[in-house]
Amino acid sequence: xxxxxxxxxxxxxxxxxxxxxxxxxxxxxxxxxxxxxxxxxxxxxxxxxxxxxxxxxxxxxxxxxxxxxxxxxxxxxxxxxxxxxxxxxxxxxxxxxxxxxxxxxxxxxxxxxxxxxxxxxxxxxxxxxxxxxxxxxxxxxxxxxxxxxxxxxxxxxxxxxxxxxxxxxxxxxxxxxxxxxxxxxxxxxxxxxxxxxxxxxxxxxxxxxxx
Amino acid sequence: xxxxxxxxxxxxxxxxxxxxxxxxxxxxxxxxxxxxxxxxxxxxxxxxxxxxxxxxxxxxxxxxxxxxxxxxxxxxxxxxxxxxxxxxxxxxxxxxxxxxxxxxxxxxxxxxxxxxxxxxxxxxxxxxxxxxxxxxxxxxxxxxxxxxxxxxxxxxxxxxxxxxxxxxxxxxxxxxxxxxxxxxxxxxxxxxxxxxxxxxxxxxxxxxxxxxxxxxxxxxxxxxxxxxxxxxxxxxxxxxxxxxxxxxxxxxxxxxxxxxxxxxxxxxxxxxxxxxxxxxxxxxxxxxxxxxxxxxxxxxxxxxxxxxxxxxxxxxxxxxxxxxxxxxxxxxxxxxxxxxxxxxxxxxxxxxxxxxxxxxxxxxxxxxxxxxxxxxxxxxxxxxxxxxxxxxxxxxxxxxxxxxxxxxxxxxxxxxxxxxxxxxxxxxxxxxxxxxxx
Numbered sequence: 001x002x003x004x005x006x007x008x009x010x011x012x013x014x015x016x017x018x019x020x021x022x023x024x025x026x027x028x029x030x031x032x033x034x035x036x037x038x039x040x041x042x043x044x045x046x047x048x049x050x051x052x053x054x055x056x057x058x059x060x061x062x063x064x065x066x067x068x069x070x071x072x073x074x075x076x077x078x079x080x081x082x083x084x085x086x087x088x089x090x091x092x093x094x095x096x097x098x099x100x101x102x103x104x105x106x107x108x109x110x111x112x113x114x115x116x117x118x119x120x121x122x123x124x125x126x127x128x129x130x131x132x133x134x135x136x137x138x139x140x141x142x143x144x145x146x147x148x149x150x151x152x153x154x155x156x157x158x159x160x161x162x163x164x165x166x167x168x169x170x171x172x173x174x175x176x177x178x179x180x181x182x183x184x185x186x187x188x189x190x191x192x193x194x195x196x197x198x199x200x201x202x203x204x205x206x207x208x209x210x211x
Numbered sequence: 212x213x214x215x216x217x218x219x220x221x222x223x224x225x226x227x228x229x230x231x232x233x234x235x236x237x238x239x240x241x242x243x244x245x246x247x248x249x250x251x252x253x254x255x256x257x258x259x260x261x262x263x264x265x266x267x268x269x270x271x272x273x274x275x276x277x278x279x280x281x282x283x284x285x286x287x288x289x290x291x292x293x294x295x296x297x298x299x300x301x302x303x304x305x306x307x308x309x310x311x312x313x314x315x316x317x318x319x320x321x322x323x324x325x326x327x328x329x330x331x332x333x334x335x336x337x338x339x340x341x342x343x344x345x346x347x348x349x350x351x352x353x354x355x356x357x358x359x360x361x362x363x364x365x366x367x368x369x370x371x372x373x374x375x376x377x378x379x380x381x382x383x384x385x386x387x388x389x390x391x392x393x394x395x396x397x398x399x400x401x402x403x404x405x406x407x408x409x410x411x412x413x414x415x416x417x418x419x420x421x422x423x424x425x426x427x428x429x430x431x432x433x434x435x436x437x438x439x440x441x442x443x444x445x446x447x448x449x450x451x452x453x454x455x456x457x458x459x460x461x462x463x464x465x466x467x468x469x470x471x472x473x474x475x476x477x478x479x480x481x482x483x484x485x486x487x488x489x490x491x492x493x494x495x496x497x498x499x500x501x502x503x504x505x506x507x508x509x510x511x512x513x514x515x516x517x518x519x520x521x522x523x524x525x526x527x528x529x530x531x532x533x534x535x536x537x538x539x540x541x542x543x544x545x546x547x548x549x550x551x552x553x554x555x556x557x558x559x560x561x562x563x564x565x566x567x568x569x570x571x572x573x574x575x576x577x578x579x580x581x582x583x584x585x586x587x588x589x590x591x592x593x594x595x596x597x598x599x600x601x602x603x604x605x606x607x608x609x610x611x612x613x614x615x616x617x618x619x620x621x622x623x624x625x626x627x628x629x630x631x632x633x634x635x636x637x638x639x640x641x642x643x644x645x646x647x648x649x
Contacts, residue, residue: 114397117393118393118394118397119392119393119394120377120394137366137370140363140366141363144359144363150355153355153359154359156363157359157362157363157366160363160366161366164366164369164370164373167370167373168373171373171377172373172376172377174325174372174373174376174382175325175376175382177325177326178323178325178326178328178329178372178382181325181326181329182325182328182329182332182369185329185332185333185336186332188333188336189332189335189336189358189362192336192339192340192358193358195298195340196351196354196355196358199298199346199351
């Protein structure tokens with residue numbers, strides 16, 4: 001039962017990632033990132049209850065405050081001048097179809113060639129749950145490579161970081177000091193990025209940087 | 212003498228207290244560099260590891276960081292003039308420079324893989340805006356590539372941190388080892404790719420030439436001289452957990468070869484030196500993975516000063532000739548004597564010409580490759596060294612000696628002085644090490 005609850009919640013996290021990949025409007029993408037972070041915080045709270053771990057509960061609070069709230073706020077500020085703006089490039093839907101293929105292959109390869117060969121065990125649920133953070137990680141990478149806009153690429157990076165938190169929570173909760181520092185680091189990076197978002201929203205080839 | 216590493220770490224941060232007054236902030240930044248170098252030089256007894264790890268290895272990296280921080284701060288006094296459109300103000304430039312140094316020091320001094328990761332990621336946050344001193348289309352694009360590529364790569368390194376914690380139940384560097392499982396092996400290899408993004412290993416080095424060429428020269432010097440080695444330091448600490456010499460050496464060899472081949476076709480002098488940094492880091496990685504730690508450290512130390520000298524000389528050229536193109540810089544031997552001397556010396560230093568320190572370091576590494584029967588790796592690295600030497604020195608000598616039209620403006624003397632001094636230090640390191648070997 002525990003494993004099924006975890007798998008259900010983790011798969012919802014992936015659904016949010018797919019929504020972000022298939023979405024062209026920035027505001028909706030940013031908001032879905034907040035939903036994704038809240039879902040991860042919920043998983044952390046559930047495991048905190050199951051394992052009687054205060055650290056996991058504190059982590060859940062930190063995720064909600066720093067990621068679901070603060071990062072969303074900064075990203076929204078970055079696009080405040082034109083909240084209706086959407087991805088400039090064509091083919092967002094085609095990329096989404098390509099992403100589903102990439103995602104399926106990467107997940108199968110990862111599970112059968114890597115995860116099943118490592119002697120890993122989890123305290124709650126079963127080993128196959130670990131596929132979700134890895135899939136989310138690849139989904140974040142794909143979002144970065146498939147889009148040209150600053151906002152979409154930041155969201156890809158935040159998705160990667162969410163994947164790491166999910167992996168840590170499911171496999172072995174790492175010390176809170178490290179986890180909190182990671183959350184602050186990501187927040188710092190998003191703040192710096194949102195400054196750049198105001199200056200440059202799309203990324204094309206620049207002749208000066210060739211070679 | 213015992214010195215608390217926290218003191219070394221806090222010194223550049225404390226300089227930021229003077230941020231409201233630019234003149235005092237500049238002085239305080241330079242003074243904090245001097246204080247840190249003196250503090251590190253005074254250390255004789257290494258403390259037993261606790262929250263910080265100060266052994267010979269981390270001491271050498273910390274000393275390198277403080278020296279280049281000091282010279283870059285002094286050079287900035289003449290180089291940095293922020294007027295008009297810029298994302299950052301001049302006081303903010305020094306504040307970020309100090310924070311950037313503190314984050315690098317934290318990375319090499321802390322005794323915890325998780326916090327090392329945090330420190331390395333913090334170097335990106337503190338240094339990203341330093342690239343935007345001249346806010347242009349290309350600097351903004353280079354800054355963005357730096358942020359997104361490095362961060363996406365380093366994220367992968369955190370998978371390695373999680374796997375290490377799962378295997379050992381701790382992230383303390385000095386408490387790891389003695390466990391040879393597939394999970395630990397995977398952690399070390401994933402860590403190489405993740406932290407390697409910031410070292411500039413193949414194929415994840417694409418951010419590096421952009422960031423190095425678009426950053427202001429004192430920042431390029433810090434990037435190349437000490438930021439890349441800081442990431443290399445973590446990759447080596449990870450390697451010590453469960454050595455994977457085959458993968459590490461081949462990553463080093465392939466990176467050196469690719470970087471040296473790319474150097475041949477460069478048309479901008481700062482990009483040329485950026486590719487040279489990739490080549491030098493890969494050879495240092497190779498040295499560390501074949502157990503030639505002294506050779507690698509000597510190479511890194513000499514490279515830090517040599518490359519700082521090269522980027523400082525490039526800064527003088529950009530400021531006086533207003534160009535970054537190799538073909539537009541001609542005959543500087545007669546027009547800018549001090550700049551051309553330091554440019555020549557530093558390019559010889561970073562390409563491993565005798566008697567510079569890089570030559571001694573590379574010689575020791577190559578000797579180790581032969582002694583370990585790594586003949587194929589030896590041959591490929593030798594070819595890379597020859598190509599890199601020819602490419603850099605061909606371009607530099609054409610800039611220095613070839614006749615041609617060129618207008619130059621005077622640059623502040625402090626810039627030439629710092630540039631010349633660091634090039635001479637690189638030579639001095641070589642002479643001392645040759646003396647010790649003899």
